Amino acid sequence: MAQIVLGVNALCFAAGALAQDKSQDPARDPAQAEAKTGLDYTVRIDAPRNLRELLENNLDLMRWRGNARMDLEQLQRLVRVAPEQVKTLIATEGYYTPQVSAGLDTSGSKPVARVIVEPGQPVNVTDVDIELRGFAAADKGTGSTTAPLDAAALRTTWTLPVGERFRTADWEGAKRGLLRRVTQTRFPRAQLLDSSATVDPDKHSAVLKVVLDSGPEVRLGALKIEGLKRYPASIIENLNQIHPGDEYSEATLQALQGRLQDTGYFSTVEVSADMSSVLSEQIGDLNQGQGPQQSAATGPTTLPVLVRVSENKRKNLSLGVGYSTNTGARLQANYDDLFVFGKRMKSSVLYEQKRQSARTDFYWPTTSNGYSNSLGGGYKREDLEGQITRTTDITAKRSWGSPLLERTLTLAALTEQVTIEGDTEPTSRVKSVPLTFSITKRALDSLVLPTRGYVANAQLGGALLPVLTDEKFVRLYLHGVAYKPVGPSGTLIVRGEFGAVGSGDKAGVPSTFLFRAGGDQSVRGYAYQELGVPVGNAITGGRYLFTASAEYDWWFKPPYGAAIFYDAGNAADNFSDLKPKVGYGIGARWRSPVGPLAVDVARGQAVKKVRLHFSLGFTF
Numbered sequence: 050m051a052q053i054v055l056g057v058n059a060l061c062f063a064a065g066a067l068a069q070d071k072s073q074d075p076a077r078d079p080a081q082a083e084a085k086t087g088l089d090y091t092v093r094i095d096a097p098r099n100l101r102e103l104l105e106n107n108l109d110l111m112r113w114r115g116n117a118r119m120d121l122e123q124l125q126r127l128v129r130v131a132p133e134q135v136k137t138l139i140a141t142e143g144y145y146t147p148q149v150s151a152g153l154d155t156s157g158s159k160p161v162a163r164v165i166v167e168p169g170q171p172v173n174v175t176d177v178d179i180e181l182r183g184f185a186a187a188d189k190g191t192g193s194t195t196a197p198l199d200a201a202a203l204r205t206t207w208t209l210p211v212g213e214r215f216r217t218a219d220w221e222g223a224k225r226g227l228l229r230r231v232t233q234t235r236f237p238r239a240q241l242l243d244s245s246a247t248v249d250p251d252k253h254s255a256v257l258k259v260v261l262d263s264g265p266e267v268r269l270g271a272l273k274i275e276g277l278k279r280y281p282a283s284i285i286e287n288l289n290q291i292h293p294g295d296e297y298s299e300a301t302l303q304a305l306q307g308r309l310q311d312t313g314y315f316s317t318v319e320v321s322a323d324m325s326s327v328l329s330e331q332i333g334d335l336n337q338g339q340g341p342q343q344s345a346a347t348g349p350t351t352l353p354v355l356v357r358v359s360e361n362k363r364k365n366l367s368l369g370v371g372y373s374t375n376t377g378a379r380l381q382a383n384y385d386d387l388f389v390f391g392k393r394m395k396s397s398v399l400y401e402q403k404r405q406s407a408r409t410d411f412y413w414p415t416t417s418n419g420y421s422n423s424l425g426g427g428y429k430r431e432d433l434e435g436q437i438t439r440t441t442d443i444t445a446k447r448s449w450g451s452p453l454l455e456r457t458l459t460l461a462a463l464t465e466q467v468t469i470e471g472d473t474e475p476t477s478r479v480k481s482v483p484l485t486f487s488i489t490k491r492a493l494d495s496l497v498l499p500t501r502g503y504v505a506n507a508q509l510g511g512a513l514l515p516v517l518t519d520e521k522f523v524r525l526y527l528h529g530v531a532y533k534p535v536g537p538s539g540t541l542i543v544r545g546e547f548g549a550v551g552s553g554d555k556a557g558v559p560s561t562f563l564f565r566a567g568g569d570q571s572v573r574g575y576a577y578q579e580l581g582v583p584v585g586n587a588i589t590g591g592r593y594l595f596t597a598s599a600e601y602d603w604w605f606k607p608p609y610g611a612a613i614f615y616d617a618g619n620a621a622d623n624f625s626d627l628k629p630k631v632g633y634g635i636g637a638r639w640r641s642p643v644g645p646l647a648v649d650v651a652r653g654q655a656v657k658k659v660r661l662h663f664s665l666g667f668t669f
Contacts, residue, residue: 087119089159096166100139107138110162121160128153128162135166141217144168145250172215175254179204179227182242183263198235198263206230215255220246224259231261233299237322238264265350267297273323276358279388280314287417288312291354297322302354304451312415313395314387315358323355363387374663375568375577377402403577405430410444421448433578435470435587438560452496457487459510462517465559471585481518481559485510493532498640500540503531511550511562520557524550526594540602546571546618548594555592555622563590564620566630569664571596572616574632574653576660581620591620595627608640614649630655641665 148167209223243260306320396409410425442463493502511523567575596618604610617629634651
């Protein structure tokens with residue numbers, strides 16, 4: 050019985066690793082090859098599709114075509130060694146008993162090298178032995194108060210189980226994945242002590258063994274901050290939700306890193322457990338002749354939370370240009386000062402074809418209770434569907450929570466001037482002091498490129514007191530979007546909106562708090578904010594809103610995809626008048642590094658027009 054034992058670094062294959070005299074290698078020094086055309090020949094590989102691509106990318110017969118030093122003698126040698134190369138290559142795909150033949154036909158004007166591959170029956174995994182060392186000891190009264198490691202659950206996540214074809218890439222990936230899952234919580238110093246794959250080609254079986262050592266169980270300690278020069282440590286300390294003694298968790302450290310990065314005070318942020326003390330102990334053990342492994346039997350190790358930051362420049366000016374199918378061409382200037390009377394100041398001037406604005410906000414450092422407070426004011430002008438709106442506001446905002454569950458309380462004092470084209474009373478003025486509570490729940494596999502999960506937002510507010518307010522009103526707005534994978538390369542996206550405003554007189558409600566529909570993120574096939582209540586020659590906001598959308602994205606060649614969609618919705622002053630306007634079409638998708646890029650061509654059923662829509666990024 051023939052067996053092949055593959056160790057920890059087994060199957061490290063190099064296509065040119067055949068024992069041969071370098072002087073016979075037709076490409077031993079391509080840089081110094083003679084400037085002449087080598088022997089022109091054709092290679093035909095008869096093999097299953099998945100193996101053919103592997104061979105075309107790695108066989109010497111393919112790699113050295115067009116080499117200036119190639120001649121008939123060299124070609125014959127490459128044909129002779131091709132079968133052994135093929136066997137070595139396709140073994141990485143789990144085929145250990147192939148039938149391979151290679152020949153050279155020189156009867157025509159151009160030599161033809163042909164390689165025929167019958168891969169045979171693949172090797173499948175017949176047994177997996179995952180040995181865990183050190184983990185159990187940490188659960189038997191040696192200082193750990195946490196729940197025992199769920200070894201059974203860990204083994205079920207093994208990605209190369211019994212019955213699967215044994216591929217080298219899958220074998221290496223399964224080991225990396227197992228170690229990755231262990232090191233994410235409690236045992237960041239876990240390491241792979243040994244691994245082996247015993248392959249029996251005659252029985253087409255592979256027996257796998259992995260030995261994993263836990264290393265010390267780790268708890269998180271106090272903050273250790275490096276890199277602060279201009280800003281106080283409280284900016285970091287107030288955002289820290291890690292308590293000394295908490296279990297090590299990579300997700301917890303990443304959450305703190307994300308909160309610090311979002312402050313804008315730092316150009317780079319790195320949050321980690323300070324492993325220097327563990328490394329010092331391991332070096333000491335080695336100097337004393339002890340082994341390098343430190344099991345969890347020694348009890349939990351407390352490590353400081355190391356925060357390394359590089360501060361942003363205090364003052365920053367940026368300019369930007371862009372284009373949106375909603376509001377047209379855009380020119381924007383932003384100015385940030387990170388320390389104005391201990392506050393962060395952000396100001397911006399925006400010019401778009403349909404919207405212009407200027408705004409300045411001051412942000413207080415996040416408090417130890419996790420609250421982020423801001424105060425600001427601005428001016429905005431919009432020219433949409435025959436209605437020109439000018440709004441001036443002063444806004445105070447408090448935010449708290451996390452990106453997964455975010456809450457915001459906003460108090461605004463605003464004045465608004467509205468001019469409606471063709472109305473009997475073309476200009477009206479409104480003042481209001483609304484208070485709004487917003488809550489957003491995110492459960493996504495990615496905040497930038499989501500493919501699974503959902504986001505839901507609810508807003509409840511209004512102007513309930515007759516203080517600097519022309520008309521009391523209450524407002525409800527609900528918005529949700531869900532992502533569901535469909536098959537190996539598809540994603541179903543479902544979206545919906547509902548809004549309602551209650552008031553005695555709609556004329557006293559700021560148009561900012563009324564509803565309109567249409568555009569890239571609403572009902573495609575219609576212009577931005579085109580769907581609403583007709584007044585004179587304009588379209589104005591309504592008391593009620595309803596939109597719904599279903600979209601299927603097919604990722605035929607990731608990160609590129611195509612989409613089909615169907616949207617419906619409308620805005621009206623009466624619930625009974627919410628007769629949906631329909632839009633449908635097709636689109637192109639690209640998962641860019643900064644978010645999904647979407648280009649859609651949609652037909653608006655009610656207007657009988659085709660419209661192009663363009664959007665970049667996922668916003669909610």
